[in-house]
Amino acid sequence: MPTLDMSTTPLREVNVTLQQAAKSQANAVYEITNPRGSHAVAVGLDGPLSVTVKGSTGYYCAGMNKTATIRVEGSAGPGVAENMMSGEVVIEGDASQYAGATGRGGLLNIKGNASSRCGISMKGIDIVVHGNIGHMSAFMAQKGNLVVLGDAGDALGDSLYEARLFVRGTVKSLGADCVEKEMRPEHIEILQDLLDRAGADAKPEEFKRYGSARRLYNFNIDHADEY
Amino acid sequence: MDKTPQTDPRQSWTFSNSVNSEIRRAAATGIYDIRGGGAKRRVPHFDDLLFLGASMSRYPLEGYREKCETSVTLGTRFAKKPIELKIPITIAGMSFGSLSGPAKEALGRGATLAGTSTTTGDGGMTEEERGHSQKLVYQYLPSRYGMNPDDLRRADAIEVVVGQGAKPGGGGMLLGQKITERVAGMRDLPVGIDQRSACRHPDWTGPDDLEIKILELREITNWEKPIYIKVGGARPYYDTALAVKAGADVVVLDGMQGGTAATQDVFIEHVGQPTLACIRPAVQALQDLGMHREVQLVVSGGIRNGADVAKALALGADAVSIGTAALIALGDNDPKWEAEYNALGTTAGAYDDWHEGRDPAGITTQDPELMKRLDPIAAGRRLRNYLNVMTLECQTIARACGHNHVHNLEPEDLCALTMEAAAMAQIPLAGTNWYPGKPGF
Numbered sequence: 001m002p003t004l005d006m007s008t009t010p011l012r013e014v015n016v017t018l019q020q021a022a023k024s025q026a027n028a029v030y031e032i033t034n035p036r037g038s039h040a041v042a043v044g045l046d047g048p049l050s051v052t053v054k055g056s057t058g059y060y061c062a063g064m065n066k067t068a069t070i071r072v073e074g075s076a077g078p079g080v081a082e083n084m085m086s087g088e089v090v091i092e093g094d095a096s097q098y099a100g101a102t103g104r105g106g107l108l109n110i111k112g113n114a115s116s117r118c119g120i121s122m123k124g125i126d127i128v129v130h131g132n133i134g135h136m137s138a139f140m141a142q143k144g145n146l147v148v149l150g151d152a153g154d155a156l157g158d159s160l161y162e163a164r165l166f167v168r169g170t171v172k173s174l175g176a177d178c179v180e181k182e183m184r185p186e187h188i189e190i191l192q193d194l195l196d197r198a199g200a201d202a203k204p205e206e207f208k209r210y211g212s213a214r215r216l217y218n219f220n221i222d223h224a225d226e227y
Numbered sequence: 228m229d230k231t232p233q234t235d236p237r238q239s240w241t242f243s244n245s246v247n248s249e250i251r252r253a254a255a256t257g258i259y260d261i262r263g264g265g266a267k268r269r270v271p272h273f274d275d276l277l278f279l280g281a282s283m284s285r286y287p288l289e290g291y292r293e294k295c296e297t298s299v300t301l302g303t304r305f306a307k308k309p310i311e312l313k314i315p316i317t318i319a320g321m322s323f324g325s326l327s328g329p330a331k332e333a334l335g336r337g338a339t340l341a342g343t344s345t346t347t348g349d350g351g352m353t354e355e356e357r358g359h360s361q362k363l364v365y366q367y368l369p370s371r372y373g374m375n376p377d378d379l380r381r382a383d384a385i386e387v388v389v390g391q392g393a394k395p396g397g398g399g400m401l402l403g404q405k406i407t408e409r410v411a412g413m414r415d416l417p418v419g420i421d422q423r424s425a426c427r428h429p430d431w432t433g434p435d436d437l438e439i440k441i442l443e444l445r446e447i448t449n450w451e452k453p454i455y456i457k458v459g460g461a462r463p464y465y466d467t468a469l470a471v472k473a474g475a476d477v478v479v480l481d482g483m484q485g486g487t488a489a490t491q492d493v494f495i496e497h498v499g500q501p502t503l504a505c506i507r508p509a510v511q512a513l514q515d516l517g518m519h520r521e522v523q524l525v526v527s528g529g530i531r532n533g534a535d536v537a538k539a540l541a542l543g544a545d546a547v548s549i550g551t552a553a554l555i556a557l558g559d560n561d562p563k564w565e566a567e568y569n570a571l572g573t574t575a576g577a578y579d580d581w582h583e584g585r586d587p588a589g590i591t592t593q594d595p596e597l598m599k600r601l602d603p604i605a606a607g608r609r610l611r612n613y614l615n616v617m618t619l620e621c622q623t624i625a626r627a628c629g630h631n632h633v634h635n636l637e638p639e640d641l642c643a644l645t646m647e648a649a650a651m652a653q654i655p656l657a658g659t660n661w662y663p664g665k666p667g668f
Contacts, residue, residue: 011446012446012450015446016449019449039439039442039443040439040442040443040446043443043446043447044376044446044447044448046376058439059436059439059440059443060430060439060440060443063443063447064375064376064379064447066376078430078431078436079430079431079440082430082443083371083374083375083376085375085376098429098430098431101429101430102371102374102429102430104374104375104415117429117430120429120430121370121371121425121429123371123415124415139429140423140425140429142414142415142416143415159423161416161417161420162416162417217403217417217420217421218403218419218420218421219258219400219402219421221256221257221258
C-alpha cells in the first residue's frame, strides 16, 4: 500500500498524488501518516480511491470529495467533507464545526461527536453522527439526511428546507420553522439503510424525525417574529 | 371684492412627495420595499472629478496614431494561470435565476467579443454561460448554490464573495416567482419558494479561516486559478488589507452604487460607502503592504463610461467591473418598452422590480415568453460595442494625459469639482493644490 508521510511530504505533493491516483488507479488504497492537523488533506478527489489518514486533520479534510472513500483515524477539524459530492468519509474520532457543510451527496460517518453547525446548508449529503451534535446544526439545510444517535444542541434545523433530521437523544431546542414530524414507514426505511451503512448500533424506532414546517418558505410579514 | 393674497402651497423638503408615497406604501402593506439595482441617491461620484489633460509639463500622445495599451493581467500573485484581458473592464457577477439564460449568454458573448471576462452569480454555472464565455470567473458564494468541483476546475478564476456594494453585510432573496424547475434544480430547493442566499459563508468566519479556505480551493484546482475576493464598500482599507492577508490574488471592491438582484431599498440606500470613497483607502492598503499592482484591484459600482474607467484607474485600480451598465447595454430599461413599464406602474429608466420576474426586456425574468424578447446574439453585440466605446473613451483620456497605457493614469492627472469629492478621492480641489485632510495643511 503506498504511504504518504506528511512529516516529509508537502501537502501539495500529497494532494497531487491522491488526485492523480483517483483518476488513474481505480480502487487503489493509500495511507497518509503524520497528518499533524494539516489543512485541506485529501481534497478534490474524483475517483474510486481508498485513503486512510492515520491521525487527526485540520480544516476541510476530504473537501468536495467525489466517489473516493476517506477514513480519518483521528479527529477532523472544521469543515470536514465540505461540499462533498459522493463517496464516503469516515471520522473515527470527533468532528469540529461545519462538518459536511453544503454537502451534495455521499455519506459522512462521524463515529464520535460533531460540533456546532453540523450539516449547515447541506444539499443532499447523508450525515450520521454516532455521538452528539452542537448548536445550530442543519441550519438552512436543504436536502439529505442528518442522523444523530446522541443529543442535539440548541436551534436544531433553524430555517430548514427539505432535509430530514433524525435524532435518538434529546434536542435542546428547535430553530425557526423546524418541527417534530411523524415517522412514517418510508422514513423508517431510509433511516434503517443509513444506520446499516454507517454501522450504527441503533433501531430506527428509537429516533424522532424533525423537518421543516414550511411556514417560512414564502415571505410573509406575519411571520417576522419567528426569526 | 379682492381676495386675500396667499402664499403658494409649499411642499416639505423633508416630507417630499416621494417620501410620503413610501410612507403610504409601507402603511398599506406592512412590508419594506424590495427592489433591484444600486443606490439611487446622489452621492459624490466620478462626475465630480475632471482630468487636467496635457499642458506645458505633460506631453500628450497623438490620438489616432500613437498606441495606448489597455491590456490587464489579473491573478499574478499566486495563480499558475493568471487571466489576460484585452481591456480593463470586466462583467460583474450576476446570477442565473435573477437573470434569464439568454441574458447570461449575451453577457458571455459580449465579454468574449470584447476580450474580457464575465462572472457567474448566486445560481451556479450554466452551460450557456460557460459555452459563450472565453474567460469565466466562478463565484464562490455563501449559499454555495450549485457549487461543485467540476465547475471550479473549468472556471478561469474563482471569486470568493464576502460582500457586495449594494448590501454589505446582507444576503439575498430570490422570490418564488422566479424559481422555475431549472433554477430550483440548480439550487437543490423546491420550485416556487423564496430562496434565501445567506449573508455569511457556512464554513469559515474571518480572514484566518478564509486563508485556509483559499488553500483548499487552490489545492482542489491545482493552484491554477486566480482567487479573487469581493468585498462591499464598507471598510475598504481594512477589508483590502485582510483580503491580501487571506491570500487573494485580486480584490474586487464594490461601492454602494453597485447593483443587486433584489434587496431592501433601505439597505441599498443607507448601508455602505460610495465607490469614489472606497478606492483610495483600498489602494493605500495595497501600497502599505507593498502589494499594489501585485494584488490587482478591480473596482465596481456605478461605472458608466470610459471617463469613469479612466478615473478609477487613475485612482489606482487595475480594472473595473460593470453590472447595471452591462444590463442596460443588453436592453434593460429600454424606452421601447415604455407602455409595458407604465402598465407595471413605472417608467423606462426607473424600472427596478427585477425580483418580480416581469421584466418587459426579458432580462431579469424566467418567464419563457418574456425571455424570448432578448436575442442573445444581438444583445451580445450591443454589449461588445458598448465595451469598445468605453475602452476608446478611456484611451482618449489617457493619451490626452500623455500615457501610453491606461494603467499609467495617476492621481496627479485629476482635479476635483467639489469638496466632498476632493476629500473622498484625495484629489486637489480644482484650482488649488489642496484637499480636505491633506497632510501638511
